[in-house]
Amino acid sequence: MQWRMTETSTIRRADAAAIEEAAALLRAGALVAFPTETVYGLGADATNGLAVARIFEAKGRPRFNPLIVHVANLDEAERLAELDDRSRQLARRFWPGPLTLVLGKRPDCPVAELATSGLETVALRVPAHPIARSLLEFAGVPIAAPSANRSGHVSPTTAQHVAADLGGAVAMILDGGPAEHGLESSIVDARGRRLVLLRLGAVTRGEIEAAAGETLETRLAADELRPSAPGQLESHYAPRAAVRPGATSVAGGEALLAFGSDVPAHEGPMINLSPSGDLREAAANLFAALRALDRPGVSAIAVVPIPGEGLGEAINDRLRRAAAPRG
Ligand code: TXA
Ligand code: MG
Numbered sequence: 146m147q148w149r150m151t152e153t154s155t156i157r158r159a160d161a162a163a164i165e166e167a168a169a170l171l172r173a174g175a176l177v178a179f180p181t182e183t184v185y186g187l188g189a190d191a192t193n194g195l196a197v198a199r200i201f202e203a204k205g206r207p208r209f210n211p212l213i214v215h216v217a218n219l220d221e222a223e224r225l226a227e228l229d230d231r232s233r234q235l236a237r238r239f240w241p242g243p244l245t246l247v248l249g250k251r252p253d254c255p256v257a258e259l260a261t262s263g264l265e266t267v268a269l270r271v272p273a274h275p276i277a278r279s280l281l282e283f284a285g286v287p288i289a290a291p292s293a294n295r296s297g298h299v300s301p302t303t304a305q306h307v308a309a310d311l312g313g314a315v316a317m318i319l320d321g322g323p324a325e326h327g328l329e330s331s332i333v334d335a336r337g338r339r340l341v342l343l344r345l346g347a348v349t350r351g352e353i354e355a356a357a358g359e360t361l362e363t364r365l366a367a368d369e370l371r372p373s374a375p376g377q378l379e380s381h382y383a384p385r386a387a388v389r390p391g392a393t394s395v396a397g398g399e400a401l402l403a404f405g406s407d408v409p410a411h412e413g414p415m416i417n418l419s420p421s422g423d424l425r426e427a428a429a430n431l432f433a434a435l436r437a438l439d440r441p442g443v444s445a446i447a448v449v450p451i452p453g454e455g456l457g458e459a460i461n462d463r464l465r466r467a468a469a470p471r472g
Contacts, residue, residue, distance in 0.1 A: 155312070156304050159276045159319040168283030170316045171196075176203055178293040178307045179280050180321030181272040183243045183329050183347050184300040184432070185307050186215070186290030187315065188280070194257035197289050201259075203314035206296045211262040212289040213245050213330070214269050217281040222246075222269050225254045225287060231357065232335040238356040241273035243330040243347035260289040270330055276321045292329060293318075299432040299467065302327050306436060327429035328459050333361070345459035347428070365462070386439045388468040390461070392447035400438040402448040409449065414438055424456040431460060435467065 157163040159180070167177045174196040177188050187203060189196035191214045201209055216222050219236050226248035228236065235246060250256070250267045261267050272278065281288060292300035293307045293315075301307045304320035311318075331346035333353060342350060342361040354360055386400065393409060395401045400414040405422035408415075416434040418427035438446045448464055451457055 155315055156308055156318045156320050159321050161279075163317070163319060164276060164279050165283050167317050167319055168280055168285075171280075171284045171288065172286065174199075175316035176200065176314065177280070178301075178304070178311065178315050178318040179277055179290070180274050180304070180319060180324060181215075181277045181290075182274045182325045183272075184302055184324050184327065185293040185304065185318075186272075186277070186288075187293035187307075187311065188215070188288040188290040190284070191215075191260050191287040191289035192255045192257060193286075194259050197257050197259045200289065200291060203311055204291065204294070204296045209259060209262055211264055211266075211268060212260050212291050213332075214256055214260060214267055215272055215277065215281060215288045215290055216269055217278065218271055221287065222248075222271065224251070225256060226250055226267050226269055229335075231340075235333065235335060235353070235356060236271075239348060239353075240271035241278065243270070243273070243326055243328075244353070245270040245330045245332040245344075245346075247332065247334040247336065247343065249336055256287060256289070266334075266336065268332060274321065274325075276319055280319070299435050299463075300329060302429070302432050306433070323429070323433070325429065327431055327433070328456070328463070331459070334364075345462045347456070347459070349455050350458060351455065386443045387445040388435070388448065388464060389445050390448045390464040390468050391450050393449070395447045396445075398442070398444040399447045400440075400443045400445075402434055402438060402446055404449050404451050407449070409447075414440070414443060418451075424452070424454075424460065427451065428456045428460055431463065 171177050171190050174193050176199050189200050245268050247266050247268045294301050295310045302324040304318050307318050326347035328347045331348040332344035334341040339362045342363045395411040401411040403417040418430045
């Protein structure tokens with residue numbers, strides 16, 4: 146298949162020349178995948194509806210859900226959305242970084258309707274990764290970027306994951322090595338009387354509550370990892386193994402995803418997310434490990450219990466979604 150032939154040729158080491166070229170491609174309406182501190186993003190000029198449409202096409206998204214719009218700094222955010230004192234306080238504490246704020250769009254907001262699904266709101270974040278930051282600076286436009294995986298697949302934490310999923314559908318993949326956090330940004334709706342946590346991610350509930358001085362209401366989206374309808378995934382997908390969290394033993398044919406020093410006996414494929422029991426390290430390794438263990442002949446991935454505090458809440462959320470019935 147053609148995309149297999151082109152999949153490595155689009156990967157570029159992200160030096161200044163490559164980033165400048167990527168910025169020009171974005172301004173011309175093409176798709177560029179780039180590293181952020183959370184996961185790799187599939188970027189398009191957020192003000193160009195046609196470019197944004199290419200994102201949905203490339204990901205094979207079953208529906209047009211709203212995308213996260215990346216901006217260079219708080220001033221740029223203020224140009225697109227209405228911020229109040231509380232959202233500014235959160236922005237100052239966590240930007241640049243892995244917190245996404247859902248805010249009311251300004252009437253003159255130039256973001257394409259397709260990027261926000263026609264909503265009155267826009268999800269904004271300022272990424273911390275130096276490559277993402279200089280891409281935003283060179284491009285001079287807000288960049289709509291969902292995670293750079295095919296719909297229903299786990300998020301990519303390396304340029305190679307992006308190439309394997311999206312290959313020839315992107316004009317360039319900027320390679321910045323493995324993503325630092327390995328979990329997507331946390332999403333907070335900052336418009337109402339109470340702050341509402343919409344997605345658990347790289348910033349913990351406790352960190353957000355401490356910064357805001359209030360507790361978060363929680364309204365997590367029903368499903369992010371699963372396609373909404375059967376048959377949406379392309380057939381060049383390998384059959385994906387089931388995921389079995391909370392496992393204390395491993396059956397024949399299963400792969401093992403371990404954590405900490407208490408590892409069940411097992412002969413087959415095994416990855417330990419963090420032998421020392423560090424949740425940060427486990428989060429960073431999670432998606433790559435799920436991809437690596439999802440190989441032919443593996444019926445299911447047994448995952449040992451992972452503590453629920455701090456980043457463990459987001460890790461367990463992702464595992465629960467990965468384990469939910471498919472299609
Ligand atoms: O870490 C991240 O946030 C990564 C990197 C690339 O920055 N991006 C990412 O984007 O995860 P995506 O498109 O995969 O996630 C979009 C999430 C969805 O859960 C969507 O429902 C929510 O953001 N979202 C976007 N706009 C929204 C809005 N206006 N209101 C509520 N939720 C919104
Ligand atoms: Mg995603």
